[in-house]
Amino acid sequence: MALINIASREIHCKIVYYGIGYCGKTTNLQYVHKSITPNARGDMLSIATETERTLFFDFLPLDLGTVHGFRTRFHLYTVPGQILYERTRLAVLNGADGIVFVVDSQAEKFEENVQSIAELDMHMRRIGKDMSTFPLTMQWNKRDMPNALPTPVLERYLNRRRVPSFEAVASAGKGVFATLRAISKSVIAQL
Amino acid sequence: MEQLTNLVISDRDLATISSVLVRLMNDTNAASIMLIDKSGQVVAVQGGSTKRNATTLGALLAGVFSSSREVAKLLDEKDFRNIFQQGVQQNIYTSMVEEQWLLVIIFDRSTHIGLVKVLSKKASDELGRILERVRADTTRAKSSVLNLQFRSSVEDTIDLLFRD
Numbered sequence: 001m002a003l004i005n006i007a008s009r010e011i012h013c014k015i016v017y018y019g020i021g022y023c024g025k026t027t028n029l030q031y032v033h034k035s036i037t038p039n040a041r042g043d044m045l046s047i048a049t050e051t052e053r054t055l056f057f058d059f060l061p062l063d064l065g066t067v068h069g070f071r072t073r074f075h076l077y078t079v080p081g082q083i084l085y086e087r088t089r090l091a092v093l094n095g096a097d098g099i100v101f102v103v104d105s106q107a108e109k110f111e112e113n114v115q116s117i118a119e120l121d122m123h124m125r126r127i128g129k130d131m132s133t134f135p136l137t138m139q140w141n142k143r144d145m146p147n148a149l150p151t152p153v154l155e156r157y158l159n160r161r162r163v164p165s166f167e168a169v170a171s172a173g174k175g176v177f178a179t180l181r182a183i184s185k186s187v188i189a190q191l
Numbered sequence: 192m193e194q195l196t197n198l199v200i201s202d203r204d205l206a207t208i209s210s211v212l213v214r215l216m217n218d219t220n221a222a223s224i225m226l227i228d229k230s231g232q233v234v235a236v237q238g239g240s241t242k243r244n245a246t247t248l249g250a251l252l253a254g255v256f257s258s259s260r261e262v263a264k265l266l267d268e269k270d271f272r273n274i275f276q277q278g279v280q281q282n283i284y285t286s287m288v289e290e291q292w293l294l295v296i297i298f299d300r301s302t303h304i305g306l307v308k309v310l311s312k313k314a315s316d317e318l319g320r321i322l323e324r325v326r327a328d329t330t331r332a333k334s335s336v337l338n339l340q341f342r343s344s345v346e347d348t349i350d351l352l353f354r355d
Contacts, residue, residue, distance in 0.1 A: 002197035002198075003228055003232040003234065004197060004199040004332075004336060005199075006201050006202060006336065007205035007206070008205065012232045043247065045247055045250070056258070059247070064349070064352060065348065070336065075231065077250070087261040090257075091258050092254065095230020096230070185346050188346065191342075
């Protein structure tokens with residue numbers, strides 16, 4: 001839920017990176033944190049287990065500076081991807097203004113991806129959001145893997161709404177900002 | 192329950208909210224008080240030390256509350272609305288305002304939790320009335336800010352900043 005504070009002249013929007021375990025959600029945020037101009041980023045916060053899997057969420061605030069008199073900020077979150085953490089994912093989804101669904105393109109992850117997007121649909125229905133109009137961007141990640149499925153296959157089965165989608169190799173930064181630009185614009189358009 | 196798409200806080204609303212928070216802070220002798228949206232966005236903060244880390248605190252406190260609420264659901268709790276975190280130096284009492292906001296009070300040992308509970312309940316009722324007004328005014332107030340020019344300037348800024 002975007003918060004527009006006229007008194008302090010600030011606009012805050014929340015973007016959540018969703019997807020299965022090890023699909024690259026945290027890697028997306030780490031790349032943004034590393035590469036964006038320092039005065040546009042806040043501290044990145046990660047609540048992870050000892051083995052560096054996301055336990056609760058990662059959080060990265062981005063500051064666009066003042067645009068037309070309003071300081072505009074995007075708060076990026078990731079959810080923990082492992083199946084075990086379904087209730088935590090629901091908690092982090094609370095009040096999201098936009099979602100990036102990160103897909104691990106590898107063939108053996110296909111079924112898990114399908115289940116994850118079905119789970120997302122279910123959660124969104126539960127919190128009363130209409131997925132047919134909600135800002136959503138797909139990211140086909142790990143395109144550098146030899147067993148990556150062709151993107152037309154991913155599009156057909158995972159992108160039924162035909163929302164904007166981007167190929168990515170998040171570990172090398174490829175496609176990370178293209179995805180972020182698309183979801184940010186989509187969120188602003190829906191405000 | 193359907194979530195709101197956005198919430199617009201006007202000057203007048205923020206002034207009223209701040210006066211409620213200041214009174215609560217003085218009456219409880221709290222170190223700081225925050226009003227956050229349950230998605231983690233900070234609506235208002237009072238008290239010095241918290242202001243610096245407000246954004247991160249907002250995200251974490253909202254996360255902690257949502258997580259505890261899920262735990263309560265699994266235990267068949269029907270109406271879970273408050274959390275009390277007891278620390279060595281600082282205590283935190285979080286209570287839900289309607290289904291939208293969280294009122295967070297940070298206080299030390301010199302303040303009794305009973306006082307915090309009672310006074311935060313009173314403040315929550317007042318904030319609930321303000322929230323109702325904010326909700327009603329949101330559509331009108333939004334169109335005054337989010338015009339075409341604003342949207343296209345934000346898009347330009349996104350193109351400028353979000354790149355390698």
